[in-house]
Amino acid sequence: MKMPDEINKKSPSLLAQAMIQIGAGGSAGFVEVCIMHPMDLIKTRFQLQVKTKENNPMYYTGIRDGMTKMYRTEGLGAFWKGILPPILAETPKRAVKFFTFEQYKQFFLFGSNAPTPVTFALAGLFAGITEGILVNPFEAVKVRLQLNRDEVKKSPSTFAVTREIIKKNGLGLNGINKGLSATILRNGIFNCFYFGFYHSVKGFIPTNTDAGIEFITKVALGFTAGIVGSCMNIPFDVAKSRIQGAPHGSTMYNGTLNTICIVYKREGLAALYKGLVPKLLRLGPGGAIMLVVYDYMNTFLTARFIDQ
Numbered sequence: 102m103k104m105p106d107e108i109n110k111k112s113p114s115l116l117a118q119a120m121i122q123i124g125a126g127g128s129a130g131f132v133e134v135c136i137m138h139p140m141d142l143i144k145t146r147f148q149l150q151v152k153t154k155e156n157n158p159m160y161y162t163g164i165r166d167g168m169t170k171m172y173r174t175e176g177l178g179a180f181w182k183g184i185l186p187p188i189l190a191e192t193p194k195r196a197v198k199f200f201t202f203e204q205y206k207q208f209f210l211f212g213s214n215a216p217t218p219v220t221f222a223l224a225g226l227f228a229g230i231t232e233g234i235l236v237n238p239f240e241a242v243k244v245r246l247q248l249n250r251d252e253v254k255k256s257p258s259t260f261a262v263t264r265e266i267i268k269k270n271g272l273g274l275n276g277i278n279k280g281l282s283a284t285i286l287r288n289g290i291f292n293c294f295y296f297g298f299y300h301s302v303k304g305f306i307p308t309n310t311d312a313g314i315e316f317i318t319k320v321a322l323g324f325t326a327g328i329v330g331s332c333m334n335i336p337f338d339v340a341k342s343r344i345q346g347a348p349h350g351s352t353m354y355n356g357t358l359n360t361i362c363i364v365y366k367r368e369g370l371a372a373l374y375k376g377l378v379p380k381l382l383r384l385g386p387g388g389a390i391m392l393v394v395y396d397y398m399n400t401f402l403t404a405r406f407i408d409q
Contacts, residue, residue, distance in 0.1 A: 117407055122203050123196040125398035129391040130195025134187045136390060139180035140383030141187075143167050144376035145247045148342040151368065159250060164379055175250060183246030185259040190239035194232055199395055202228040202296055218301040225296030226289050233288035238277045240284055241266065244345040269349055283341035283357040287334050291384075295330035299323060299392055319396060320389045327388020331380050336361055336373040338380065 143164060150160060159174070161167035171179050205224035206216055213220070245262050257265075263277070270276030299322050306322075309315040340360040347354050354360040364372050 126199030127196035222297030229292030323389035
């Protein structure tokens with residue numbers, strides 16, 4: 102029989118573990134967004150371009166062309182336009198994502214002693230859905246900021262854009278929560294494959310005693326997981342950008358599946374994969390950064406606050 106003091110020791114440990122998951126996840130999100138935001142900006146602008154604007158001198162024909170035009174007309178700081186909403190969102194968002202993933206993982210064990218690939222995929226799916234609900238208002242503001250092509254010093258602030266959206270359209274699905282279903286589907290599908298692939302494959306690879314090789318293995322798995330997740334969810338990402346980037350009062354893009362159908366009929370299948378290359382360049386390395394930072398921060402914080 103356990104003594105009362107032994108029982109009391111267990112509770113703080115569970116709370117500490119939750120705080121470690123949140124701290125490690127938040128750190129992973131902050132580092133990733135600061136490094137990879139320029140690729141997200143280019144991706145969003147690609148997704149919002151339509152073929153009829155090819156004669157526009159500001160039309161981007163490729164990543165290098167887009168970056169060159171941005172630098173020449175908007176300045177270096179333009180590469181981090183709209184970064185405040187992701188920074189404000191990413192730290193708590195990633196914290197929530199990694200924390201809820203761990204909780205959903207326990208829920209989807211289905212009586213098994215150890216998680217299976219199905220467990221990882223379902224936990225990732227529901228963690229992504231939770232993440233999507235929380236982050237959508239920040240995404241709506243971010244897309245509006247990224248649409249602006251003025252010089253950085255002339256661009257509206259994050260708070261000005263937020264205030265304008267709420268004033269004109271309110272807090273609902275036509276305002277600050279516009280594109281909610283697309284964001285939920287985008288994040289849910291990405292994380293289903295992201296976590297499902299990473300943890301399933303990692304489980305089949307023995308831990309290497311060489312720290313360098315183990316690090317490279319984690320980076321490679323995180324990179325591949327980011328690529329797989331990005332390829333699977335890109336049509337929903339395009340739909341999200343079109344819905345949230347539509348001018349005030351526009352009814353063309355109404356609903357996620359309807360938007361996907363409209364883009365496909367008017368612009369072809371390739372349009373549903375617009376921005377895929379910058380997305381891969383962002384979420385491939387970004388996926389590696391997040392999982393590696395999370396793993397190492399989790400290990401560090403556990404050793405610092407629990408195992409000491």
